[in-house]
Amino acid sequence: MSASDGWLLAVTGYAILLAWPLSTVILVWFAVRYVGTHRARVVNKTLASGDGKPEHFWIIVPALNEEAVVANTVRAALGLRGAAGTLARVLVVDDGSDDRTPEVLAGIDHPRLHVMRRELPEARQGKGEALNAAYRFIARLCAQEGIPANRVVLGIIDGDGQGSENILVEVGRLMGDTRVGAVQVQVRIRNRTKLLGAVQDLEFGAIVDACQNMRDALDTVGLGGNGQFSRLSTLIALGDAPWSSCLVEDMELGLRMHLSGVSIRYTSRSSVTQQAVVDIKRLTRQRTRWAQGNLQCARYLGSLFSSGNITRTSLVEILHYLISPWVNAIVAVLLSLSMIVGALGLMIGHPLPILPTWVALGLSLGIWLVVTTFPGLIWVLVHRTKRGDESMSRMLVAALAYPAFLLLGLVATYRALGRQLTGKQAWAKTERLVEEPLVLQTA
Template identity: 35%
Template sequence: MLSESLARITSLPARNFMALVIDDGSDDRTSRIALAADPALVRLHRRTPPNARKGKGAALNDGVRHLRESGLLAGYDPADVVLCVVDADGRLDPHVVQSVDPYFDDPNTGAVQVCVRMYNRHLGLLARLQDMEFVVYGDVFQSARRFIGSVGMGGNGQFMRLAALNTLDGDGPWSDSLTEDLDLGVRLIAKGWTNMHCTTAAVSQQAVLSLKRLIRQRSRWFQGHLQSAGLVPLILRDVPTRPAIDLLYHLSSPVLILLTSLLPVSFLVAVGATAVASVQAGHPLVSPMWLLGPYLLSFTAAYAYGYVYARRERDLGLVRSVLLAHVFVFYGYIWFFAGWWGFWRMLTGQRGWLKTART
């Protein structure tokens, strides 16, 4: 994966860039692959135990520290330096630099998040649903948050102005949270910077093909959102009202998910009780038309999601996209399992980095 990612990065049409590979004490071929790449465009930074494997935030902070202290950025104004985080499996669109660069013409822009896609979305239903999830999140929710002023950063494909990172307090721009990207986006907004979302370029990553691994990944994200509750005082103090309301809602989503997870149980109990009562009465107690209400309540959004996804995946077509969106509604239930897993890990004091296992 890393070799393919580096091949795409080094083939970008822009030439005023450098790729810094951070080997965070890995036991694979990370260093060997980085050293085999074009030395004019790719540099390697090794982290060794006991300092390595302390989480993504720690690795990114050390990477920024290395850039500052190594002299690689000597002579450059931090306002003119843009850093991009790309995971080992990340594949940037060839035109990503041309798409993102205009956003930084505004000196108030601190960060830009590009769209996220799954490059292996053709390998089964689970991969396709993950691709739909990120498309809907980017094209609907992130686009709306751009107008609100509360765009969030993602772990892959986030571009940040170095001058903006330099304004953040602490040992480094990124926190030790399991969702360090969420924390970064909020703290940039609190410092008065503008986060933008770019819909014309994307970074493609590998979808998780195992349901168990996917729930494991989302449990880490969920636990990170719970950890980010500590950002609430900062938001109330330093973020303007409109984006603050959205950010507070976003940070409250874990609690809402846990509460919502109880609804399907109560619904199944009600359906079961009605079925038993119908058998005892010898006739249906519920008219088929009564099912229309629950259907509309559950699946109306599927038509909007299907339309949005069909615009990105024209080969799939609108009808198939809408049908897929109906399955997507049930796919969202994985957050219930991931949520309770993440909540349990937090209650029991488990803070280890659950790295996503890919193939």
């Protein structure tokens, strides 16, 4: 390798390395500029004269062995109110639980609570199948009651989820625009007193929020597994089973909606909270499942390129969302290998042209350390500015731990690739932590 080739590789390597903090700055701009929702003037004008506001809400709670949390989730959902006091009906899908979940649900006597018990072999076929069963039940019931499907909204709140008081009002406001078929609300972490919980809230409360605000600007919002709200008419247009068996059925549903020309909105004016996974092993398993689901959604790449309902800019952002985890994993390995080979070369007296001295190697490592630490520190400032509900000291510790959190994500990405190549699809559900009981509001 010539000296010129070495310099070219060095410049390329630093450019790749510095792309991350640069992209962070761009996302921070969206996070700070678009507080709440994007396209405010255009959208609010549409909403003011829109005729799409929903009149009926159903909250679907998929439950598989959720005895520790399902009572609080149901009580919180039953207490949600929409515009003009609209109350939501709650449908819990007990997907073959073999713990005390059925007994806990039987102990909640409320006229707006419906429990659907699924038994094997239909049960435990994945969250998507449980949601499809709930969707079909609601669709039949609405048809029998003569309720227009475009006036009905189905919200998904996980077994450990709790929606903010204004969640139905905000979703209804955004759906005043008849073009909006789904809304994703912000996700926050409830149990963030431990370090892992604080890091996950930094991720959801600042980074994911900024990404979704940017995607809202480009009309490429993605749906999450928790806090997604869809019009019944939008789901009906997607067939008898809108959710698939994909490991991230929410991501796939969002892609299908975009391919159908459905507009999805995002808001951080309302939120749903969930429990953090505070065990490293379980957290790695969760992120591996997410990464494998992302890989499964790659089958939509051809449809995305040929779709006439997606603009070129939106296509680029969706492709970035699908491909970037794998690019990051490859780049991280290449950079790590270059540092290791560079050190070995210096030790045996045959240095690489791009790392000719120990000083150059140390400088590269220093830049790498700064680059990996910088984004977390910036996101702490965003979190503090927008959320303001955590101490600076706690979030600074979370920021310093963020690079290790990303390393865990890289491990999960490679595990996901191995599982997909070997055909492994089975997953153990995420365990919940016991919480103090909520008081059920009577209404």
